[in-house]
Amino acid sequence: MAIEDLFKVVIDRSKADTKPKADSKQKKPSPGVAIPQGLLFKCPRCGTVVYRDDFERNKSICPACNYHARIGWRERLEMTVDKGTFTELDADLKTLNPIEFPGYEAKIQELQASCGICEAVVTGVCMIHRYKTVIGIMDSNFMMASMGSVVGEKITRAFEYATKNKLPVVLFTASGGARMQEGIISLMQMAKTSGAIARHNEAGQLYVTVMTDPTTGGVTASFASLGDIIIAEPKVLIGFAGRRVIEGTIKQKLPDDFQSAEFMLENGFVDMIVDRKTLRPTLSKIFRTHNYTRAEEYRGGAAK
Amino acid sequence: MMNALTATERLALIREKGRPTVRDYIPALFSNFIELHGDRHFGDDAAILGGVGMFGTIPVTVIAQVKGRNLEENKRSNFSMPHPEGYRKALRLAKQAEKFHRPVICLVDTPGAFCGIEAEKRGQGEAIARNLMEFMTLKTPVISIVLGEGGSGGALALAVCDELAMLENALYSVISPRGFAAILWKDASRESEAAELMKITAEDLLKFGVCEHIIEEPEGGAHTDPKLTAENISEYLSEAIPRLKAVDTDEMLRRRYDKFRKIGVFSEG
Ligand SMILES: [Zn+2]
Numbered sequence: 001m002a003i004e005d006l007f008k009v010v011i012d013r014s015k016a017d018t019k020p021k022a023d024s025k026q027k028k029p030s031p032g033v034a035i036p037q038g039l040l041f042k043c044p045r046c047g048t049v050v051y052r053d054d055f056e057r058n059k060s061i062c063p064a065c066n067y068h069a070r071i072g073w074r075e076r077l078e079m080t081v082d083k084g085t086f087t088e089l090d091a092d093l094k095t096l097n098p099i100e101f102p103g104y105e106a107k108i109q110e111l112q113a114s115c116g117i118c119e120a121v122v123t124g125v126c127m128i129h130r131y132k133t134v135i136g137i138m139d140s141n142f143m144m145a146s147m148g149s150v151v152g153e154k155i156t157r158a159f160e161y162a163t164k165n166k167l168p169v170v171l172f173t174a175s176g177g178a179r180m181q182e183g184i185i186s187l188m189q190m191a192k193t194s195g196a197i198a199r200h201n202e203a204g205q206l207y208v209t210v211m212t213d214p215t216t217g218g219v220t221a222s223f224a225s226l227g228d229i230i231i232a233e234p235k236v237l238i239g240f241a242g243r244r245v246i247e248g249t250i251k252q253k254l255p256d257d258f259q260s261a262e263f264m265l266e267n268g269f270v271d272m273i274v275d276r277k278t279l280r281p282t283l284s285k286i287f288r289t290h291n292y293t294r295a296e297e298y299r300g301g302a303a304k
Numbered sequence: 305m306m307n308a309l310t311a312t313e314r315l316a317l318i319r320e321k322g323r324p325t326v327r328d329y330i331p332a333l334f335s336n337f338i339e340l341h342g343d344r345h346f347g348d349d350a351a352i353l354g355g356v357g358m359f360g361t362i363p364v365t366v367i368a369q370v371k372g373r374n375l376e377e378n379k380r381s382n383f384s385m386p387h388p389e390g391y392r393k394a395l396r397l398a399k400q401a402e403k404f405h406r407p408v409i410c411l412v413d414t415p416g417a418f419c420g421i422e423a424e425k426r427g428q429g430e431a432i433a434r435n436l437m438e439f440m441t442l443k444t445p446v447i448s449i450v451l452g453e454g455g456s457g458g459a460l461a462l463a464v465c466d467e468l469a470m471l472e473n474a475l476y477s478v479i480s481p482r483g484f485a486a487i488l489w490k491d492a493s494r495e496s497e498a499a500e501l502m503k504i505t506a507e508d509l510l511k512f513g514v515c516e517h518i519i520e521e522p523e524g525g526a527h528t529d530p531k532l533t534a535e536n537i538s539e540y541l542s543e544a545i546p547r548l549k550a551v552d553t554d555e556m557l558r559r560r561y562d563k564f565r566k567i568g569v570f571s572e573g
Pocket of ligand 1: 063065067
């Protein structure tokens with residue numbers, strides 16, 4: 001049995017098409033041993049294989065190349081906000097089918113059951129290092145976190161809430177782009193969210209984007225690129241056009257680091273690349289320089 | 305007016321070789337037109353033509369996506385697929401219009417923003433995003449008219465406006481029907497089926513509240529009588545420009561925000 005067969009679950013989780021390059025120096029399961037699926041993680045950037053438990057204990061970061069892998073909204077929330085401080089906003093918005101795309105409702109229901117969320121973004125109010133902030137987390141497990149009506153509406157409302165209550169916004173972006181199944185309505189969400197950001201901006205409030213894997217398409221071309229400060233996680237994919245579309249146009253293969261966080265930093269489109277482990281103190285430092293008041297009461301660290 | 309054509313028939317019409325482009329419409333609609341070049345950062349993108357001119361007695365800023373009328377023209381204007389510097393030129397001219405209280409007329413006709421290495425390096429996503437945000441609060445009236453193809457974010461970057469009008473056979477969509485079929489059904493040959501399903505005609509968009517006005521085309525399509533088509537556009541602008549100019553700026557911005565704010569199909573509770 002080829003070792004590749006063991007990784008189906010893992011590969012499904014990270015669909016990037018990079019090929020394995022070097023063998024890892026890390027502790028690595030030996031081939032030929034029958035290991036149940038899902039027990040291993042194979043890094044889509046460098047091909048390193050590690051035990052999933054070790055990998056998840058390491059905040060889902062590849063120990064070999066520092067690629068910050070995709071994580072679900074709950075895990076993200078737990079590692080970001082002060083324990084017990086999160087209150088969700090607009091949890092009851094439900095997806096409909098504006099262009100009557102065949103099978104759309106069924107697909108949404110299936111994802112709601114498997115991901116345990118209603119849609120591809122969760123928004124709410126929380127404390128980070130005792131700074132009160134509005135937070136939004138996109139979850140790429142849900143239809144690649146594409147933006148349809150519900151995603152657009154929740155993000156818009158999150159900014160409107162923050163504008164009204166004079167709060168900063170921290171958005172963790174991840175998306176394959178506009179939700180094509182909703183037709184033109186999904187395209188209009190780009191304008192709608194950008195409008196809400198314009199008002200939050202005019203009200204003098206802070207917006208921090210944290211770009212996670214992958215931030216692409218219509219989300220890159222709207223709210224993800226509009227942060228006052230744009231942070232990216234190491235080695236994640238950030239871009240506008242799909243890699244294959246560009247390769248098809250230029251008829252040649254693109255370098256591996258094309259559209260990476262590092263590529264975006266080099267070209268001037270992100271402010272900094274920040275490790276998951278130091279994100280909370282980084283956000284705290286940013287809040288401090290923007291005249292937000294820190295709550296008195298000590299609430300301890302992150303939930304996780 | 306023609307009897308309602310299918311989306312597929314319209315797709316064929318807007319790809320018609322002789323379909324008029326901004327090179328036909330600009331001289332017909334505006335006098336004293338002066339083309340202005342460059343984004344002041346990187347370069348000048350021939351896919352977006354901009355300038356100032358007179359619509360009757362009213363000075364206006366015109367920002368237009370340039371489809372070629374033949375292969376040579378298309379090569380020069382990159383088949384109307386703008387690079388980031390094109391969108392940044394558009395924003396520069398819009399800001400200039402704001403300074404002088406000139407209405408902005410955007411003529412939209414693009415398959416989409418260009419997808420390429422240089423476009424990514426220069427921030428295609430950021431350039432489009434910036435336009436969406438800045439146009440939303442631009443303190444001068446903005447009218448966008450979709451002439452043929454309104455392709456995705458590349459069209460939207462010139463369509464955050466007070467009023468969107470569409471030529472009768474123009475289409476405006478989140479992705480081309482071909483791309484839609486290729487991605488969602490893994491079968492690009494189902495283009496026509498996608499076109500019918502996607503709800504991308506002017507009538508569909510009027511129902512969704514995306515478009516406010518449909519401009520009639522002559523029987524057989526715009527190419528059969530470009531002069532008459534230009535007259536129809538002119539008639540619309542003569543009504544719309546003074547009407548929008550008369551609205552108080554704060555009220556205008558509130559309405560523009562609400563126009564996009566209310567678009568979305570979902571249930572609550
Ligand atoms: Zn790795």
